[in-house]
Amino acid sequence: MNIIEFLKTKIELSETEIEQISKIISRKKFDRKELILPVENSSKKIFFIEDGFCRVFYAKKEKDITLYFLQENQIGLPVDSIFYDQICKFGIEAISKGTVATINYEKWQTLTEQIPNLQKFTNSMMISYVKNATDRIYNLKFQTPKERYEMLQTAFPSIFLHSPLGHIASYLGITQETLSRLRAKR
Amino acid sequence: MNIIEFLKTKIELSETEIEQISKIISRKKFDRKELILPVENSSKKIFFIEDGFCRVFYAKKEKDITLYFLQENQIGLPVDSIFYDQICKFGIEAISKGTVATINYEKWQTLTEQIPNLQKFTNSMMISYVKNATDRIYNLKFQTPKERYEMLQTAFPSIFLHSPLGHIASYLGITQETLSRLRAKR
DNA sequence: AACTATTTTTGATTTCAATCAAAAATCAAC
DNA sequence: GTTGATTTTTGATTGAAATCAAAAATAGTT
Numbered sequence: 312m313n314i315i316e317f318l319k320t321k322i323e324l325s326e327t328e329i330e331q332i333s334k335i336i337s338r339k340k341f342d343r344k345e346l347i348l349p350v351e352n353s354s355k356k357i358f359f360i361e362d363g364f365c366r367v368f369y370a371k372k373e374k375d376i377t378l379y380f381l382q383e384n385q386i387g388l389p390v391d392s393i394f395y396d397q398i399c400k401f402g403i404e405a406i407s408k409g410t411v412a413t414i415n416y417e418k419w420q421t422l423t424e425q426i427p428n429l430q431k432f433t434n435s436m437m438i439s440y441v442k443n444a445t446d447r448i449y450n451l452k453f454q455t456p457k458e459r460y461e462m463l464q465t466a467f468p469s470i471f472l473h474s475p476l477g478h479i480a481s482y483l484g485i486t487q488e489t490l491s492r493l494r495a496k497r
Numbered sequence: 498m499n500i501i502e503f504l505k506t507k508i509e510l511s512e513t514e515i516e517q518i519s520k521i522i523s524r525k526k527f528d529r530k531e532l533i534l535p536v537e538n539s540s541k542k543i544f545f546i547e548d549g550f551c552r553v554f555y556a557k558k559e560k561d562i563t564l565y566f567l568q569e570n571q572i573g574l575p576v577d578s579i580f581y582d583q584i585c586k587f588g589i590e591a592i593s594k595g596t597v598a599t600i601n602y603e604k605w606q607t608l609t610e611q612i613p614n615l616q617k618f619t620n621s622m623m624i625s626y627v628k629n630a631t632d633r634i635y636n637l638k639f640q641t642p643k644e645r646y647e648m649l650q651t652a653f654p655s656i657f658l659h660s661p662l663g664h665i666a667s668y669l670g671i672t673q674e675t676l677s678r679l680r681a682k683r
Numbered sequence: 684a685a686c687t688a689t690t691t692t693t694g695a696t697t698t699c700a701a702t703c704a705a706a707a708a709t710c711a712a713c
Numbered sequence: 714g715t716t717g718a719t720t721t722t723t724g725a726t727t728g729a730a731a732t733c734a735a736a737a738a739t740a741g742t743t
Contacts, residue, residue, distance in 0.1 A: 369639050376638050390631050394624045400635055437623045438580045444630035445576050449586055451637050452562050452670070453555050476691065484638070489730060491692055662721065675700060677722050 314359045314412040317384055321435070322428040331426070335418040341405045343473075348389065350402035356413045358387035363409015364473050366482075367401050377482040379447060380406075380463075380470050388440060407473040456483045457493060500545045500598040503570055507621070508614040517612070521604040527591045529659075534575065536588035542599045544573035549595015550659050552668075553587050563668040565633060566592075566649075566656050574626060593659040642669045643679060 314336060315329060324332070341347055341363065348354055350370050358381075365381040378401060381387055389399035393416045423430045450459055460483055463470065470479065480490040500522060501515060510518070527533055527549070534540055536556050544567075551567040564587060567573055575585035579602045609616040636645055646669055649656065656665065666676040 369635065371639075374639070378634055378638055388627075390624075390627055395628065434620075434623075437620075437627065438576075441574075441576055441623065441626050441630060442581065444627060444634060447634055448564055448630060448637070449555065451634070452564055453557075453560070475689090486731060487691080488693085488732085492730095495692075661719090672701060673721080674702085674723085678700095681722075 312384055313361055314414075317359070318429075318432060322432050324426070324428060328426050328429075331422060332429070335422065336412050336414055338410060338412050340408070340410050342408045343405055345405045346402060347405055347411055348387070348399075348401075348403040351398050351400060352389075352402070353392045353396075353398050354389050355393050355416045356389070357416055357419060358403060359412040359414070360385050360387070361410040361412050363405060363411075364407045364467075364470060365403050365405050365409075365411075366474065366478055367403055368478070368481075369401050375477075375481065377478045379443070380467050380474070380482065382467055382469070383409075386436060386440070406470070406475075406478065451484070456485045456489070459483045460490070460493065498570055499547055500600075503545070503547075504615075504618060508618050510612070510614060514612050514615075517608060518615070521608065522598050522600055524596060524598050526594070526596050528594045529591055531591045532588065533591060533597055534573070534585075534587075534589040537584050537586060538575075538588070539578045539582075539584050540575050541579050541602045542575070543602055543605060544589060545598040545600070546571050546573070547596040547598050549591060549597075550593045550653075550656060551589050551591050551595075551597075552660065552664055553589055554664070554667075555587050561663075561667065563664045565629070566653050566660070566668065568653055568655070569595075572622060572626070592656070592661075592664065637670070642671045642675070645669045646676070646679065 315333060318324060318332070319329075338361070347358060347365060350368070360381050360383055362383055364383075365387070367378045367381060367387060369376055369378060381403070387403050389401070391397040392399040419433075423433050450462065454462070460479075463479070463482070476490055477487045480487040483490060485493070501519060504510060504518070505515075524547070533544060533551060536554070546567050546569055548569055550569075551573070552563045553565050553567060553573060554561060554563045556562070567589070573589050575587070577583040578585040605619075609619050636648065640648070646665075649665070649668070662676055663673045666673040669676060671679070
């Protein structure tokens, strides 16, 4: 979904407000395997996935680990860079073709000061970000790879159509061979 | 540190504002092993650790896993309950004696609408919460138990004086025996 | 459709941490 | 300080998943 459409499902916006917001959005199509945000980069942008699937990952010497997946209407936020002026460890890679809307965070910030409803949206965006992260920590600490696999199936069924096994395995915390065996049973 | 003192280090507050805030704070001393927030409870309160150490944990059938530690001036936030009206999976347990300030989130919320600086504080609280959570995910997915151990030592050196090994081990993601062996080397 | 490249599955072996069990050390209470 | 309880360390064994290697299956290209 187009980000403006998405905003309109969450908050009320006047025509002029929509225009203001539209001005700071840039939109880009991406292909499978395309790097939307490189690892260990500094980027102060919001990445809103309008269409398609991505993975947030970290890669260093041989290891390539998927932290989480993003699907339509979800947001990637380089927290380290935007809020702490640090290099962001994670990168974002496309696992299907699609469209991403990117917004310079500073410009977004100035708009939120003018549009109260947009501030509300930003707040709830942060809250859902916190929620996702804490859920993920629970999932990593307290659930088994199998349970993780099942949760992923219900939360992101279409990921399996797009993502190579290896990325899913690293998300679950097992090797691709183990995942292959895990799902062969039954 | 007293929460009011802490707020004053972060934002400017008038005398009347301080009074307003003070009214909604309740303060409680706790002892070692005391349960500050039971597991799978519903609580819409902010827990600010004024003094001492706690752990945020989850426990179910035999398993008892520490998600993270809290020390002085840190905040425990039952995200699920406050923002999603769900039961909060995690509990908070004291690992030393100390003091916790608890604040009803709704009352806090109303105050933030009146005190703009307090809103700023809440925003940066959410941001640091996001930062901590995403760092933790990175730590869990990309670092070894040994690296985790070393990070914990630098970030929370005093945890080791208060917490039984088992809790630290579950935080790191290994058994207590393995941790014991890990630190015996050298 | 045929060929190539990539991805997934299957098999055999190894390894590292969990488990089980007991001893040693530390802590707490009297 | 002594006793008992709790926590930590050490040792032996087991098991589950990683690794290594190759075959099978799938997808992509001309």
